[in-house]
Amino acid sequence: MLSIKNLCASVDGKAILNGINLEVKADEVHAIMGPNGSGKSTLAHILSGRGGYTVSDGEVHYFGQNLLDLETEERAHKGVFLAMQYPVELPGVNNMTFLRESMNAIRKARGEAEIDAVSFMKRVRHRAKQVKLDEKLLKRSVNAGFSGGEKKRNEILQMMMLEPQLAILDETDSGLDIDALRTIADGVNLLRSPDRALIVVTHYQRLLDYIEPDFVHVLASGRIIRSGGKELALELEEKGYEWLLEGAAA
Amino acid sequence: MDLVDSKMETLIRSDYAEGFVTQIESDTLPPGLDESVIRIISSRKQEPEWMLEKRLAAYQYWLKMQEPNWATIRHPPIDFNGISYYSSPKKKPQLGSMDEVDPELLATYEKLGIPLDEQKALAGVAVDAVFDSVSVATTFRESLAEAGVIFCSMSEAVREYPALVQQYMGTVVPHKDNFFAALNSAVFSDGTFVYIPRGVKCPMELSTYFRINEASTGQFERTLIIAEEGSQVSYLEGCTAPMRDENQLHAAVVELVALEDAKIKYSTVQNWYPGDNQGRGGIYNFVTKRGDCRGDRSHISWTQVETGSAVTWKYPSCILRGKNSVGEFYSVAVTKGLQQADTGTKMIHIGENSRSTIVSKGISSVQGSNAYRGLVRVAAKAENARNHTQCDSLLIGDQCAAHTFPYIEVKNPTARVEHEATTSKVSEDQLFYCRQRGLTEENAVSMIVNGFCKEVFNELPMEFAVEAQKLLAVSLEGAVG
Numbered sequence: 005m006l007s008i009k010n011l012c013a014s015v016d017g018k019a020i021l022n023g024i025n026l027e028v029k030a031d032e033v034h035a036i037m038g039p040n041g042s043g044k045s046t047l048a049h050i051l052s053g054r055g056g057y058t059v060s061d062g063e064v065h066y067f068g069q070n071l072l073d074l075e076t077e078e079r080a081h082k083g084v085f086l087a088m089q090y091p092v093e094l095p096g097v098n099n100m101t102f103l104r105e106s107m108n109a110i111r112k113a114r115g116e117a118e119i120d121a122v123s124f125m126k127r128v129r130h131r132a133k134q135v136k137l138d139e140k141l142l143k144r145s146v147n148a149g150f151s152g153g154e155k156k157r158n159e160i161l162q163m164m165m166l167e168p169q170l171a172i173l174d175e176t177d178s179g180l181d182i183d184a185l186r187t188i189a190d191g192v193n194l195l196r197s198p199d200r201a202l203i204v205v206t207h208y209q210r211l212l213d214y215i216e217p218d219f220v221h222v223l224a225s226g227r228i229i230r231s232g233g234k235e236l237a238l239e240l241e242e243k244g245y246e247w248l249l250e251g252a253a254a
Numbered sequence: 255m256d257l258v259d260s261k262m263e264t265l266i267r268s269d270y271a272e273g274f275v276t277q278i279e280s281d282t283l284p285p286g287l288d289e290s291v292i293r294i295i296s297s298r299k300q301e302p303e304w305m306l307e308k309r310l311a312a313y314q315y316w317l318k319m320q321e322p323n324w325a326t327i328r329h330p331p332i333d334f335n336g337i338s339y340y341s342s343p344k345k346k347p348q349l350g351s352m353d354e355v356d357p358e359l360l361a362t363y364e365k366l367g368i369p370l371d372e373q374k375a376l377a378g379v380a381v382d383a384v385f386d387s388v389s390v391a392t393t394f395r396e397s398l399a400e401a402g403v404i405f406c407s408m409s410e411a412v413r414e415y416p417a418l419v420q421q422y423m424g425t426v427v428p429h430k431d432n433f434f435a436a437l438n439s440a441v442f443s444d445g446t447f448v449y450i451p452r453g454v455k456c457p458m459e460l461s462t463y464f465r466i467n468e469a470s471t472g473q474f475e476r477t478l479i480i481a482e483e484g485s486q487v488s489y490l491e492g493c494t495a496p497m498r499d500e501n502q503l504h505a506a507v508v509e510l511v512a513l514e515d516a517k518i519k520y521s522t523v524q525n526w527y528p529g530d531n532q533g534r535g536g537i538y539n540f541v542t543k544r545g546d547c548r549g550d551r552s553h554i555s556w557t558q559v560e561t562g563s564a565v566t567w568k569y570p571s572c573i574l575r576g577k578n579s580v581g582e583f584y585s586v587a588v589t590k591g592l593q594q595a596d597t598g599t600k601m602i603h604i605g606e607n608s609r610s611t612i613v614s615k616g617i618s619s620v621q622g623s624n625a626y627r628g629l630v631r632v633a634a635k636a637e638n639a640r641n642h643t644q645c646d647s648l649l650i651g652d653q654c655a656a657h658t659f660p661y662i663e664v665k666n667p668t669a670r671v672e673h674e675a676t677t678s679k680v681s682e683d684q685l686f687y688c689r690q691r692g693l694t695e696e697n698a699v700s701m702i703v704n705g706f707c708k709e710v711f712n713e714l715p716m717e718f719a720v721e722a723q724k725l726l727a728v729s730l731e732g733a734v735g
Binding site for chain 2: 052053054055056075076077079080081085086088090091092094095096097102105106107109110113145162166
């Protein structure tokens with residue numbers, strides 16, 4: 005599904021990614037871990053089409069297409085979704101309207117019919133219940149005045165509604181208490197399917213207790229310095245990143 | 255950031271859809287202004303002597319006045335002798351029914367989406383159409399008359415209801431009020447007159463569409479709305495003009511009078527031609543609008559969506575004379591290209607427990623300049639007066655400007671006056687968020703801007719709210735891709 009080869013990128017002339025290689029297949033969950041400043045979020049941003057980065061080398065293929073050639077919204081139309089670390093507030097824009105516009109924009113781009121109001125309402129209520137998002141928040145402005153936890157639930161709700169092929173979760177666990185973490189993980193797990201892939205960017209192992217990854221990659225200084233199974237996350241939890249960083253330097 | 259800004263710029267540059275000219279025979283006075291011109295206007299309108307005298311007095315006063323220069327607007331001096339002060343479509347002497355209106359004229363209004371026919375009844379709106387200097391058609395007079403409502407052109411009111419006009423005209427905006435009000439009082443051509451009798455809730459929305467068509471003419475309309483005790487009315491106005499390279503002057507006066515327990519809701523969607531991207535042409539819009547809450551518990555509410563004009567100078571105000579009277583001002587002002595707007599309101603609290611609310615949303619883009627100028631004055635007698643002002647500016651791009659000038663004068667210690675102001679930009683984060691969810695940049699900007707204006711749009715009557723949203727969407731539409 006996704007194939008990243010030797011991806012190098014910089015911001016304002018400062019190199020952030022220094023040759024990332026990663027293969028992601030449908031039905032897989034990849035966890036990307038690593039210390040602060042290792043380039044985790046940059047990777048998530050570049051894949052989803054955020055501006056401000058210069059890709060100096062490497063390629064990213066998504067279903068055989070050059071992903072980096074696509075506009076941000078085209079990537080969304082083709083099923084790339086980013087659950088943001090800091091979901092943005094849109095004052096005055098109704099949450100439900102936003103979600104429906106978004107769904108319909110994607111459907112339209114795919115040549116599908118728009119979703120009718122009744123089916124939409126049914127589905128959004130059902131999904132909101134699953135992520136324990138208060139229905140009142142559906143009627144408010146997008147993320148405006150939401151608590152940290154509510155914003156993250158709203159991201160997962162959007163993800164569930166848009167049903168992406170490739171979902172990237174950028175530190176979705178940051179700032180969440182244990183109950184919220186569990187709810188969000190439950191929501192994500194509901195979406196696991198044979199034709200969908202997940203990339204979970206996180207600092208801590210604890211999210212991976214609930215969303216069980218097939219692969220764990222450790223990112224440091226813009227490179228993947230170690231890949232392994234889910235047990236790698238446990239090892240990191242125990243030993244921290246230091247031992248790996250030293251190993252990589254040596 | 256530069257890339258984002260330049261993209262935004264193309265987004266918000268748009269074509270002006272109402273810029274066509276109607277080929278119609280007209281009776282237009284040569285440019286220039288002196289007493290003889292005023293006499294001609296008055297005689298063409300078959301006005302009584304008292305009206306002519308009022309006009310001449312205003313003219314004499316205007317001659318001694320200076321054009322105001324305190325607003326944050328720049329424009330070349332206006333040549334008041336280069337303007338024609340009267341233009342009317344040539345027509346049969348008396349219009350018995352809509353069938354007799356020039357078909358070109360009807361087509362013009364049709365093109366603007368304003369059918370002057372019975373269909374409008376289904377929407378529950380009565381329309382008065384003012385073309386250049388003259389009111390060409392007023393619909394639904396009969397059904398309104400059954401309710402006792404008078405809805406007609408100002409020239410007709412001067413002839414048919416002289417007592418009412420004499421009693422109220424100039425009592426809210428006297429000709430000495432300001433330079434443009436004095437000019438209007440001298441040369442006003444037409445406009446709308448509304449009278450709602452005691453206890454009557456006007457059975458339909460009333461609306462006027464103003465259209466400037468002739469080149470080198472000014473439009474000086476005069477509107478007067480009187481709501482008797484316990485009555486209610488909602489009035490809408492819309493304005494458009496053809497694209498021309500020269501600047502045209504629009505100097506209107508609107509007076510509202512609300513007696514005890516009366517309620518007037520006045521909504522405007524102003525889309526005069528704004529000029530081109532180099533700043534050529536466009537309407538100079540100098541308007542004095544004022545409502546007088548004369549009676550206790552009276553209520554006047556102004557809602558405006560200002561997207562057009564090269565220069566806008568406009569401060570719809572409320573004089574809160576009655577006890578427990580309420581004044582409201584909801585405004586969206588958009589400036590793009592080289593448009594300049596200096597707009598806001600005045601809330602003058604005189605009555606006890608009078609309350610006012612001001613919500614102003616300014617959107618500046620490209621090189622537009624947008625100023626909010628608002629006065630809240632609480633007189634010594636106005637016990638427990640209250641005001642809340644919220645003044646938000648949204649910037650799109652990095653060459654536009656937003657200014658806020660709040661004036662607050664409080665002479666009563668029990669008053670409570672609050673002023674909140676914010677300035678924000680459509681951020682890259684917001685755009686990225688929307689686009690990541692599949693929306694185009696164009697849709698994203700339009701959604702964010704509409705969201706920003708929501709509080710004001712909510713105040714518009716349904717039909718106008720949709721129109722206003724469309725208008726914003728059109729202004730934000732552009733060559734993307």
